[in-house]
Amino acid sequence: MCGIVGVVSNAPVNQLIYDALLLLQHRGQDAAGIVTQLDRKFFMHKAKGMVRDVFRTRNMRSLPGNSGLGQVRYPTAGNAYSEEEAQPFYVNAPFGIVLVHNGNLTNAHALRAELAAADHRHINTDSDSEVLINILAHELEQCTRGQPLTPEVVFSAVRRVHLRLRGSYAVIAQIAGYGLLAFRDPYGIRPLCLGRGSDGTVMAASESVALEGTGHVFERDIAPGEAVVVTLDGQIHGQQCAEHSRLNPCIFEFVYLARPDSVLDGISVYQARMNLGQTLAQRVVSVVPPSDIDVVIPIPESSRPSATELAHLIGKPYREGFVKNRYVGRTFIMPGQAVRKKSVRQKLNVIASEFRGRNVLLVDDSIVRGTTSREIVQMARDAGARRVYMASAAPPVRYPNVYGIDMPTKDELVAHGRTNEEIRQIIGCDALIYQEVDGMKRAVGSLNARIAGFDASCFDGVYVTGDIADSDIARLNEKRVQADEAGEDTSRLALPNTQH
Numbered sequence: 001m002c003g004i005v006g007v008v009s010n011a012p013v014n015q016l017i018y019d020a021l022l023l024l025q026h027r028g029q030d031a032a033g034i035v036t037q038l039d040r041k042f043f044m045h046k047a048k049g050m051v052r053d054v055f056r057t058r059n060m061r062s063l064p065g066n067s068g069l070g071q072v073r074y075p076t077a078g079n080a081y082s083e084e085e086a087q088p089f090y091v092n093a094p095f096g097i098v099l100v101h102n103g104n105l106t107n108a109h110a111l112r113a114e115l116a117a118a119d120h121r122h123i124n125t126d127s128d129s130e131v132l133i134n135i136l137a138h139e140l141e142q143c144t145r146g147q148p149l150t151p152e153v154v155f156s157a158v159r160r161v162h163l164r165l166r167g168s169y170a171v172i173a174q175i176a177g178y179g180l181l182a183f184r185d186p187y188g189i190r191p192l193c194l195g196r197g198s199d200g201t202v203m204a205a206s207e208s209v210a211l212e213g214t215g216h217v218f219e220r221d222i223a224p225g226e227a228v229v230v231t232l233d234g235q236i237h238g239q240q241c242a243e244h245s246r247l248n249p250c251i252f253e254f255v256y257l258a259r260p261d262s263v264l265d266g267i268s269v270y271q272a273r274m275n276l277g278q279t280l281a282q283r284v285v286s287v288v289p290p291s292d293i294d295v296v297i298p299i300p301e302s303s304r305p306s307a308t309e310l311a312h313l314i315g316k317p318y319r320e321g322f323v324k325n326r327y328v329g330r331t332f333i334m335p336g337q338a339v340r341k342k343s344v345r346q347k348l349n350v351i352a353s354e355f356r357g358r359n360v361l362l363v364d365d366s367i368v369r370g371t372t373s374r375e376i377v378q379m380a381r382d383a384g385a386r387r388v389y390m391a392s393a394a395p396p397v398r399y400p401n402v403y404g405i406d407m408p409t410k411d412e413l414v415a416h417g418r419t420n421e422e423i424r425q426i427i428g429c430d431a432l433i434y435q436e437v438d439g440m441k442r443a444v445g446s447l448n449a450r451i452a453g454f455d456a457s458c459f460d461g462v463y464v465t466g467d468i469a470d471s472d473i474a475r476l477n478e479k480r481v482q483a484d485e486a487g488e489d490t491s492r493l494a495l496p497n498t499q500h
Contacts, residue, residue, distance in 0.1 A: 001257055001405055002087070002102040003027030003072040004192075005210055006172035006180045008230045009201040014063040017070040020203070020210040021051045026259055027102075027206060028074035031086035035098045036068035040177040042098055046086040067180065067232060069172055071100035074406065085127045091134060094141040095149065096176030101129040102206055103168035103190045104404040106465070106472055111135060111164065128167075136161055136173060149178055151229040151237035158183050158227040158241040166467055168250070168403035168455075170222075172204050179231040180204065186242035187464050188224030189250050189403050189455050191264045194236075195219050202230045207262040221265050223247075248464045251454040252405055254444050255394045256302050256365045266448040270305055273365075275443035276393040277309030280435050284361065287433045288389055290314045294358040297321035299365075299376060300348070306393040307363035316361070321354040321380075344375040356384035362429075366394035368407070370414030373427045390429040395437045396420070399461040402468055402476050407458050409477045 003024025032054040033046025071087040108128035115121045139157040168189035182204040195211035225242025260270040298307035311318035396415030401407035410416045424432035455464040
């Protein structure tokens, strides 16, 4: 997953893009990049690390211009340790194009071969985003031969791009001397929205919080398959460019990925999580009598709205029992030392008085590998809890995600091939309550009737693009980013506290 932003303004945009990336930091902590344009020349700085670490005063001064792009990256494929794979990407022909991308191309391997054999374009990294920018560049070149660059010509190129790409992609690109281009895959799997400032600035971003947090007014979501061109004078042109489109956003955005103060595709993320708490409450009371529960405690951060609503509905106190350490540093390996994996206990500390002598219901947004859940359950027991129940606001994660979330392989998923009782025994809780898949879809989908359905493939194994075979999943797993030799922790508990 990644966070992307693009801006066209009549004033310098480097600080504005930086501020927007801070608001999108929860979508990626591995690398960050900004590119700006001044007098048809691009200025770029990108590196591994968080936004606040990548950009210093000297870097910001070297990013002049009134339009530009930015991205925060959480890698799902390719080489996470190469700064060359940080975005934005750049190609010099035609015109000069820079691009940022959120998503994952499931046919990137085939496109690489096409680019080399038929399009005669060279790919220098393992990133599917470099594949994407070269596909876009080739189609723009084909469509502009003998023609001036107009929005209609750009839309023609995007139509050809849609015919070649498979998978998920929310894209923002800038064409030198012309303007900004934003487009979204025909299923709308990854989010992308548009807004405007009082001074005429136009911004496209992954989440509405990036617009509102920088003083812009949210105007609308970019539709699945739609392309939007923003010329350098701030004029906006939009057109549907996909032969067939339908809105099937990734439901994991609402379960966990997005900030609760964002609105995606007409759905308040906060309200979606409240609704998940309502349906989860019905599941809880069918498994554990409320009389057996003394207190409801969320596992920080994104489970809080669900836990609050659940506690209210079952008539039990809501308490904060875990405090998150927001400043857990990386693990350094000195000569002669062994790798030391960081414990969950370094990222969470318990408030023992909330557990001692009580039957506690822990609420998490989802359970993926199960290792963190097992350690948290043990922490609750060590703090004196009599009984520990675990409830997940999401259903069991049984299948890999291929659309841009770093979801583990089947063998790493605690729920794959196991019954709920077997999972409960692994986690070590006294009762395990999962959300149901249909209940989750109803809870979120009821907030916007325009949504045709969701990509819930990590829960139900149904891939909305309809073209994912076991061989594709195996190939994509080979490209998955693995943990580095220092045991750097990229679990949710290691992420900064950006989801208030």
